[in-house]
Amino acid sequence: MNPSSFGWINKQTLIFNKVFSNKALTLISLYQELITCGYIYGSNTDIALSYIDKADFSSEEICKINHLTALIVVHQSLKANENFIEDTVLFYKKINAHKTHFLSEIIKKNNSTEALEKIIHKRIQIDSNLINKSFNYFITNALLFIDVLAYKEYLISGHITEASIINEESAIETIVLKTLNAKTEKTKYDYSLINLFEQSLRYQQTNQLTYAQAIKYLKTPLEKQYILDLACMATWTDKTIDDKERYFLFNLGKDLKLKNTDVTTAMQSISTFYETHKKDIVLLGSKNIVKSFYDNSSKIVIKLISRNSKRLLKELSQSKELMILLTKSTVKDLSKEEQKKVNEQLLDIFKAIPSLAIFILPGGALLLPLVIKFIPKLLPSAFDDNRIED
Numbered sequence: 001m002n003p004s005s006f007g008w009i010n011k012q013t014l015i016f017n018k019v020f021s022n023k024a025l026t027l028i029s030l031y032q033e034l035i036t037c038g039y040i041y042g043s044n045t046d047i048a049l050s051y052i053d054k055a056d057f058s059s060e061e062i063c064k065i066n067h068l069t070a071l072i073v074v075h076q077s078l079k080a081n082e083n084f085i086e087d088t089v090l091f092y093k094k095i096n097a098h099k100t101h102f103l104s105e106i107i108k109k110n111n112s113t114e115a116l117e118k119i120i121h122k123r124i125q126i127d128s129n130l131i132n133k134s135f136n137y138f139i140t141n142a143l144l145f146i147d148v149l150a151y152k153e154y155l156i157s158g159h160i161t162e163a164s165i166i167n168e169e170s171a172i173e174t175i176v177l178k179t180l181n182a183k184t185e186k187t188k189y190d191y192s193l194i195n196l197f198e199q200s201l202r203y204q205q206t207n208q209l210t211y212a213q214a215i216k217y218l219k220t221p222l223e224k225q226y227i228l229d230l231a232c233m234a235t236w237t238d239k240t241i242d243d244k245e246r247y248f249l250f251n252l253g254k255d256l257k258l259k260n261t262d263v264t265t266a267m268q269s270i271s272t273f274y275e276t277h278k279k280d281i282v283l284l285g286s287k288n289i290v291k292s293f294y295d296n297s298s299k300i301v302i303k304l305i306s307r308n309s310k311r312l313l314k315e316l317s318q319s320k321e322l323m324i325l326l327t328k329s330t331v332k333d334l335s336k337e338e339q340k341k342v343n344e345q346l347l348d349i350f351k352a353i354p355s356l357a358i359f360i361l362p363g364g365a366l367l368l369p370l371v372i373k374f375i376p377k378l379l380p381s382a383f384d385d386n387r388i389e390d
Helices: 008-019 027-036 059-079 084-094 101-109 113-123 130-142 145-157 162-180 188-200 211-217 221-238 243-255 260-276 289-329 336-360 364-374
Strands: none
Touching: 008 059, 008 113, 027 059, 027 145, 027 221, 027 260, 059 084, 059 113, 059 145, 084 113, 084 145, 145 162, 145 221, 162 188, 162 211, 162 221, 162 243, 221 243, 221 260, 243 260, 289 336
16 A cells, blocks of 8 residues: 555555454544554654554655544444545535645545545645654644544534634644643743744634633543643653643643543653654654754655665566466467466556666656656556555
8 A cells, every 4th residue: 555646545444444344443442542653642653553564654654544544433433334535525625624726626526535635635734845844744743633533523413613623723722832831941942842833733823712711622531631642742842741840731630620640641651652762753852953854854765765666676576477478378378367467567567667767867766756646557557556456
């Protein structure tokens, strides 16, 4: 499966349904998985439920998979017999997540898989400038779970508005900013981080909620747990939670009517996550952001080279069967099935020629994914990771 190529949603949905056909999953049961894999913190390191091999996927691609998994689980737990794609596109249309002209045109035609893929692509900020993304990517994607909570509300009540999403984000902004301000001593960097968080929000807030209003707005246990986990993430910017921050978090838990054990578990979860993945992710409070940018860029290039190398090797290995069949054809007639294989593999070889040429050019590893995205029919079958066999 390739989350950066058209058809990935159909492929992932098919895999999910095969693996979990006899299992009843709920968003509450999935939530701990979403914490462990980093989705809740905006730093996706693993795939929730481990039903797909993360292989050489980028963080953005893993984020796509985790986000879709959460949406699927919500839909199957509430509307299992209805159309997932149609319901999800309608939901995003209700909250105006399709605002760009291009997406509006797609949705006017139909509520298709293509529309949902484009919406999620935009929602995860994949097209953001790479340097800006290094600064605010993880913050923006830490807010994605708001979509999932709103989607659940939409499927239960039958209605949702952009205003409700904005209010939810405003409540989170209020509490997270109060958390960031709870530090015993703040440096210039801490104030810059507060400003960064405000700039990373998906919606411009005109009337920010007060702390009391924010607490009142959060009603469901999962909403409260989510904001507590984000608050714990905010306290971890300097790799420690001091006494004043700890005091604030326990008071926050009390205001949210959560148990002290819930607060302790949330603090332990963020600590464990960052300690486990400190080599793989940019810490929220990483001061050397330039180094982080180049490290992230290098990882992207390495993943692209690794992925395309595997595909080319796969294409060449498939050609071995072609050579055997061609040799066989010199001494006896091939069956119809064998003739079909020869035709398909010969066509693949001819398709592979421009792909190989692109790959060996300077920067070819970066160009090839663009060709895969925009001209998929020019590439060999080994490159079509999202193909569903009949």
